[in-house]
Amino acid sequence: MHAAPAKPTLYVMKNADEVVSALASYVLHAQKEAVEKKGRFTVALSGGSLPKMLRGLIGVESVDWDKWQVYYADERAVPLDHPDSNHGLCEKELYSKVPIPKENIHPIDTTLLDDLEELSDAYEKALILQFASKDSARFPIFDLILLGMGPDGHTCSLFPGHELLAEEDRWVAYLEDSPKPPPKRITLTYPVINHALRVAFVATGAGKQEMLSKVLDQPELGLPCSRVRPTGGSVCWFVDEDAAALVRYERTEWEV
Numbered sequence: 001m002h003a004a005p006a007k008p009t010l011y012v013m014k015n016a017d018e019v020v021s022a023l024a025s026y027v028l029h030a031q032k033e034a035v036e037k038k039g040r041f042t043v044a045l046s047g048g049s050l051p052k053m054l055r056g057l058i059g060v061e062s063v064d065w066d067k068w069q070v071y072y073a074d075e076r077a078v079p080l081d082h083p084d085s086n087h088g089l090c091e092k093e094l095y096s097k098v099p100i101p102k103e104n105i106h107p108i109d110t111t112l113l114d115d116l117e118e119l120s121d122a123y124e125k126a127l128i129l130q131f132a133s134k135d136s137a138r139f140p141i142f143d144l145i146l147l148g149m150g151p152d153g154h155t156c157s158l159f160p161g162h163e164l165l166a167e168e169d170r171w172v173a174y175l176e177d178s179p180k181p182p183p184k185r186i187t188l189t190y191p192v193i194n195h196a197l198r199v200a201f202v203a204t205g206a207g208k209q210e211m212l213s214k215v216l217d218q219p220e221l222g223l224p225c226s227r228v229r230p231t232g233g234s235v236c237w238f239v240d241e242d243a244a245a246l247v248r249y250e251r252t253e254w255e256v
């Protein structure tokens with residue numbers, strides 16, 4: 001019997017700082033559970049404002065950084081030190097401030113930037129190495145995928161109306177026509193996102209109001225963020241009052 005797709009849980013905090021601390025305890029809880037069960041914590045990070053929102057983990061003793069295995073939910077096809085690189089951003093906002101071993105961080109292979117198919121295949125292979133063979137596990141099961149919501153309702157590099165929304169087979173796909181610059185990117189696909197144990201969105205600020213209401217109150221629109229419905233896992237939203245102002249969707253009290 002197949003589990004039903006998870007319904008999103010909405011946590012609304014007073015402000016962005018409260019989102020930062022709630023997110024930190026949520027991530028710690030996910031880490032503890034994963035490390036106890038499997039001795040490692042597999043995480044996929046997004047770009048945008050997300051890396052900075054993880055600042056609540058910096059300096060916290062109970063984070064087992066050496067157990068983290070970090071991948072990217074999406075990445076731009078640029079060198080790692082390019083200002084558009086999500087890896088570069090995470091380096092600046094997080095890795096440079098915490099004792100995470102370099103070998104536990106999995107950036108794209110920048111020798112393949114000229115061929116996006118090879119670039120995405122190589123990233124898929126890196127996932128296969130971590131999550132065992134593609135045959136024994138149809139899709140990787142991340143302990144946690146952390147996502148943002150774009151102004152058009154995109155998440156990862158999955159954009160409204162794009163053919164990649166229908167991808168059912170690949171773990172990692174590429175696109176050369178991203179409406180958000182830069183145009184060349186790779187992204188995890190829905191089968192991977194929707195097999196994760198936990199998916200958490202983070203969205204703050206008044207600029208997110210209208211789109212957040214569309215994504216949560218009108219899932220029938222089929223916006224990319226609304227399609228995140230893990231089967232056998234959970235999806236939750238950490239947002240602030242500014243972002244949630246127009247949302248009618250049921251709120252859940254955050255309990256530490």
Ligand SMILES: O=C(O)[C@H](O)[C@@H](O)[C@H](O)[C@H](O)COP(=O)(O)O
Nearest residue numbers: 046047048049148149150155156
């Ligand atoms: O690399 C990317 O472009 C991101 O992964 C993207 O999906 C991002 O998460 C959203 O655009 C939200 O960005 P903000 O958090 O900056 O609003």
